[in-house]
Amino acid sequence: MAVRILFLGPLRDLAGKEAIEVSAPLDWSVLLQSVGEELAGQLQSDRVNVACAGRVLSDKTSLNARDGDEVALLPPVSGG
Amino acid sequence: MAVRILFLGPLRDLAGKEAIEVSAPLDWSVLLQSVGEELAGQLQSDRVNVACAGRVLSDKTSLNARDGDEVALLPPVSGG
Amino acid sequence: MRDIRLLDQAFAPESLTKPFVRANPGLGGYCTFVGEVRSEEDVEALELSHYEPITLPGMQGLADQAFARFDLMGLLMVHRIGEMLPGEPIVCVSAAARHRRDAIQAVDFCMDHLKSAAWFWKREKRGGEWSWIEPREADHHDLARWRK
Amino acid sequence: MRDIRLLDQAFAPESLTKPFVRANPGLGGYCTFVGEVRSEEDVEALELSHYEPITLPGMQGLADQAFARFDLMGLLMVHRIGEMLPGEPIVCVSAAARHRRDAIQAVDFCMDHLKSAAWFWKREKRGGEWSWIEPREADHHDLARWRK
Numbered sequence: 425m426a427v428r429i430l431f432l433g434p435l436r437d438l439a440g441k442e443a444i445e446v447s448a449p450l451d452w453s454v455l456l457q458s459v460g461e462e463l464a465g466q467l468q469s470d471r472v473n474v475a476c477a478g479r480v481l482s483d484k485t486s487l488n489a490r491d492g493d494e495v496a497l498l499p500p501v502s503g504g
Numbered sequence: 505m506a507v508r509i510l511f512l513g514p515l516r517d518l519a520g521k522e523a524i525e526v527s528a529p530l531d532w533s534v535l536l537q538s539v540g541e542e543l544a545g546q547l548q549s550d551r552v553n554v555a556c557a558g559r560v561l562s563d564k565t566s567l568n569a570r571d572g573d574e575v576a577l578l579p580p581v582s583g584g
Numbered sequence: 585m586r587d588i589r590l591l592d593q594a595f596a597p598e599s600l601t602k603p604f605v606r607a608n609p610g611l612g613g614y615c616t617f618v619g620e621v622r623s624e625e626d627v628e629a630l631e632l633s634h635y636e637p638i639t640l641p642g643m644q645g646l647a648d649q650a651f652a653r654f655d656l657m658g659l660l661m662v663h664r665i666g667e668m669l670p671g672e673p674i675v676c677v678s679a680a681a682r683h684r685r686d687a688i689q690a691v692d693f694c695m696d697h698l699k700s701a702a703w704f705w706k707r708e709k710r711g712g713e714w715s716w717i718e719p720r721e722a723d724h725h726d727l728a729r730w731r732k
Numbered sequence: 733m734r735d736i737r738l739l740d741q742a743f744a745p746e747s748l749t750k751p752f753v754r755a756n757p758g759l760g761g762y763c764t765f766v767g768e769v770r771s772e773e774d775v776e777a778l779e780l781s782h783y784e785p786i787t788l789p790g791m792q793g794l795a796d797q798a799f800a801r802f803d804l805m806g807l808l809m810v811h812r813i814g815e816m817l818p819g820e821p822i823v824c825v826s827a828a829a830r831h832r833r834d835a836i837q838a839v840d841f842c843m844d845h846l847k848s849a850a851w852f853w854k855r856e857k858r859g860g861e862w863s864w865i866e867p868r869e870a871d872h873h874d875l876a877r878w879r880k
Contacts, residue, residue: 432783433853443866460741478785502854502865512635513705514716519655576635580707582717598746612770619761684843692836
């Protein structure tokens with residue numbers, strides 16, 4: 425098992441894929457290294473949220489994903 | 505022809521009838537005399553409006569009803 | 585599209601709102617409020633009286649105000665008169681607009697005015713006895729919001 | 733009565749609101765808002781994506797807030813996901829309450845939150861090309877009203 429990093433909305437276009445798998449454990453700095461420079465830049469914006477195992481993190485830098493967790497990168501929602 | 509004075513809502517119960525007919529012309533003081541003491545008291549309250557010929561009067565004391573006009577006494581509307 | 589009516593018979597709100605919505609193609613959203621005679625213990629019936637020469641023109645004037653104040657595509661305003669039973673609709677207001685808040689606010693605005701500033705008199709029957717309903721303070725407060 | 737759903741197929745709002753209203757006997761009124769995909773020049777389709785583990789729980793949390801804040805008897809909140817055509821309903825919120833302003837305000841509250849604080853991402857297709865829709869300033873402003 426590993427950690428699945430899922431890209432949502434416009435971040436999926438930026439990533440060019442739906443998800444990547446990385447080995448556990450996954451913390452904030454490893455996440456930034458795993459997603460490439462452009463996405464790492466986006467991730468550092470206040471407007472992008474991170475969910476781990478189905479919960480949106482109030483402090484995304486405290487990320488600590490374990491084997492089998494899904495980490496979702498959540499761009500700003502659309503007002504439409 | 506004459507002026508018809510129409511009682512609406514709770515004022516109809518107070519009047520004990522739907523309408524009375526009086527001779528034209530009808531001004532404010534004649535109206536007060538025509539409707540009896542209890543209704544005259546009600547009429548002097550700010551909460552009771554008067555319509556003449558299908559228009560609510562902004563100043564009811566300026567009433568000047570002519571032959572064929574209908575004068576309606578409008579109690580406060582119900583919020584319910 | 586404007587549809588303002590007084591009805592003296594029971595009505596099904598959907599039978600009015602469905603054609604209303606279809607008559608406003610290109611809308612972004614629509615908001616509908618339906619008020620019913622509340623079933624309270626011992627209330628047997630509600631009666632709404634009106635005064636033909638001013639009640640409907642007053643509702644048309646209210647619709648003019650709503651169109652002036654909000655960016656609306658259409659407004660439906662239907663009010664019952666006569667005797668009604670608990671559970672029956674009394675009023676149905678629906679507003680169609682490009683943007684949601686115009687539709688929602690127009691309904692709020694029209695309902696506050698229909699409750700406190702429209703020419704209707706209500707009485708209710710309990711235990712076989714009719715009694716007139718007095719204006720509610722909360723309704724005047726709701727209405728005052730729009731004068732700011 | 734609470735009915736919170738995500739739907740991945742086109743729906744007719746009345747088919748949801750009619751049973752909802754019937755499931756809240758004794759209500760004083762109900763307010764319904766339906767948002768549709770606006771027909772704008774050259775918009776061919778709209779797509780809404782979501783994230784299963786948080787989108788529906790987020791809507792349930794929003795319903796909890798609405799019940800805590802307003803005196804409600806029932807709340808229906810239905811949101812489309814997937815690809816939609818102009819004219820199709822995207823969202824339907826209906827609130828049933830004893831008093832009208834609770835119903836109207838609950839719909840206003842839920843819509844503001846669904847627009848700006850719910851986990852949906854929208855893109856639209858124009859001339860065969862998809863592009864993501866950015867948040868609108870007006871929507872954030874609408875949402876901020878409830879924080880006062």
